[in-house]
Structure formats: C-alpha cells, structure tokens
Amino acid sequence: MRKAVVNQKECVACGVCAKTCPRQAISIFHGIYAVVNEDLCVGCKKCERACPASVIQVVQKEAAS
Amino acid sequence: MKKWNEYLWIFSAVYMTLGFFNILFAWIGLICFITPLLLSIIGKGKIYCNSYCGRGQLFELLGSRFKLSSNRSIPAFVRSKWFRYGFLAFFMTMFSIMVFSTYLVFNGTNNLKEVITLLWTIKLPWNWTNTSTVSPWIAQFAFGFYSVMLTSTILGLITMYFFKPRSWCVYCPMGTMTQSISMLKHRRMVK
Numbered sequence: 656m657r658k659a660v661v662n663q664k665e666c667v668a669c670g671v672c673a674k675t676c677p678r679q680a681i682s683i684f685h686g687i688y689a690v691v692n693e694d695l696c697v698g699c700k701k702c703e704r705a706c707p708a709s710v711i712q713v714v715q716k717e718a719a720s
Numbered sequence: 721m722k723k724w725n726e727y728l729w730i731f732s733a734v735y736m737t738l739g740f741f742n743i744l745f746a747w748i749g750l751i752c753f754i755t756p757l758l759l760s761i762i763g764k765g766k767i768y769c770n771s772y773c774g775r776g777q778l779f780e781l782l783g784s785r786f787k788l789s790s791n792r793s794i795p796a797f798v799r800s801k802w803f804r805y806g807f808l809a810f811f812m813t814m815f816s817i818m819v820f821s822t823y824l825v826f827n828g829t830n831n832l833k834e835v836i837t838l839l840w841t842i843k844l845p846w847n848w849t850n851t852s853t854v855s856p857w858i859a860q861f862a863f864g865f866y867s868v869m870l871t872s873t874i875l876g877l878i879t880m881y882f883f884k885p886r887s888w889c890v891y892c893p894m895g896t897m898t899q900s901i902s903m904l905k906h907r908r909m910v911k
C-alpha cells in the first residue's frame with residue numbers, strides 16, 4: 656500500500672496538503688505539523704505535489720495486519 | 721458550494737489595491753497581524769493559515785489556477801529552522817525600526833517621509849495621497865506598514881514563480897510565529 660508520510664520536523668503546518676487531499680485524510684495537529692490518517696489515505700500523491708515545503712511524500716508501506 | 725472563507729483572497733487583493741491608491745488603508749492590514757496571533761494564543765493552532773489567510777489563497781490562485789508557478793521544490797535550507805527563525809528575527813527587527821521611525825514622527829523629531837521602501841532598501845517616492853487630514857505619525861505608520869506588506873507580497877510572488885505556489889508560507893514570519901506559539905502552548909518542541 657502507498658501512504659503519505661510527513662517529515663514532521665520540517666513541516667510548517669501551512670495546511671496546503673490538508674486542503675488538497677481528496678479524502679480528507681490529513682489534519683494539522685494543534686498547528687504544529689500535519690498528520691495523515693492512513694486508513695483514509697489512498698496514496699494519490701496530491702498532497703506531495705502541493706506541499707510548498709516538500710515535506711510530505713507517498714511511500715510504500717506494509718499493509719496493516 | 722464554496723464557503724465564505726475561500727474568498728478571502730479577494731480581501732488581500734482589494735487591500736493591496738486600496739493601499740496603492742490611498743496609503744491610509746494600509747492600517748487595515750493590522751488585522752492580518754493580530755488575528756493569526758490571537759487565534760494561536762487562544763489555542764486554535766494555525767487555523768488562520770489553514771483556513772482564513774487571504775494572502776495564502778491569493779498565491780494558491782495565481783500559482784495553481786493561473787499557472788504562474790513552476791511548481792519546483794523549494795531549496796531545503798528555506799524550510800530549515802535557522803532560516804525560518806532567522807528570517808522572522810530579521811523581519812521583526814525591520815518592523816521595530818519602522819515602528820520607531822513612526823514614534824520619531826509622533827514626537828516631532830522627524831518629519832513625515834512619503835516613501836515606500838521595497839525589500840528594505842529601494843525607496844520609492846509615494847506622494848499621491850493627501851495625508852494632511854491625519855496626524856503625520858498616522859500617515860508615517862501607513863507608509864511603513866504598506867512597505868512591509870508590499871515587500872512580503874513581492875517576495876511571495878517571486879518564490880511562487882520559482883517554486884510551489886504557496887512557498888511564501890514556508891518562511892512567512894506570521895506562519896513561523898503562529899507555529900511557534902502553537903508549539904509552546906503544547907510543550908512539544910519539535911527540533
């Protein structure tokens with residue numbers, strides 16, 4: 656499965672990814688960084704293309720057991 | 721149906737235009753300084769950036785819809801802590817100098833200077849507004865504040881063109897401040 660992963664140390668919490676996500680899978684944790692809900696993420700990469708800081712990437716992940 | 725707050729880019733565009741024709745409108749921009757800070761202080765995180773900032777929306781619109789952005793990744797150093805906090809410190813220093821020169825006009829040491837300073841260096845004569853109806857310091861602050869707003873708009877447009885549409889948001893001093901306040905509030909310093 657492909658899921659979006661945020662580099663939370665460098666995320667600027669601008670919320671651009673959350674706005675672009677067609678599945679509403681992203682929320683901004685208390686204005687500090689973005690958090691992806693992996694149950695909702697379908698790995699479409701829209702957030703990756705939109706992030707102005709380029710700190711969110713879609714990567715291959717093992718299926719949750 | 722779009723929500724009302726998705727049209728806030730109109731506010732930003734109108735603000736910059738009004739300020740161009742009558743410098744005194746610059747004062748309205750204080751809303752864009754005070755609102756995000758207050759919202760963070762009362763624990764709303766970066767909700768201003770996330771949902772209500774007209775400037776961010778304007779860059780998004782110009783960069784994405786009007787395709788004025790080359791959509792490249794921003795150089796990594798721009799999103800580093802030292803650059804973002806460094807730029808914030810520089811910005812606040814310049815802002816304080818601007819407030820101090822307003823004070824010097826207020827207490828009569830200096831006379832009103834009708835200039836707009838771009839990128840903290842380029843001085844443009846800007847004397848098509850009749851400012852004699854207000855105290856000189858009120859006008860002086862308007863010139864200083866509009867300079868700040870115009871400078872940040874220009875920087876934002878440049879990085880919008882070269883990088884992603886909202887690349888200004890990576891190093892925007894307001895965004896850095898609201899994120900820091902949010903971090904402090906939650907005692908989660910992410911290093």
Ligand code: SF4
Binds near residue numbers: 671
């Ligand atoms: S778009 Fe990028 S920088 Fe902005 S909140 Fe999302 S992951 Fe963070």
Ligand code: SF4
Binds near residue numbers: 658676678680691703
């Ligand atoms: S990859 Fe697509 S579905 Fe997953 S978080 Fe990003 S935009 Fe949303």
Ligand code: SF4
Binds near residue numbers: 768775890
């Ligand atoms: S980072 Fe600055 S420009 Fe971007 S949304 Fe926040 S306040 Fe607006």
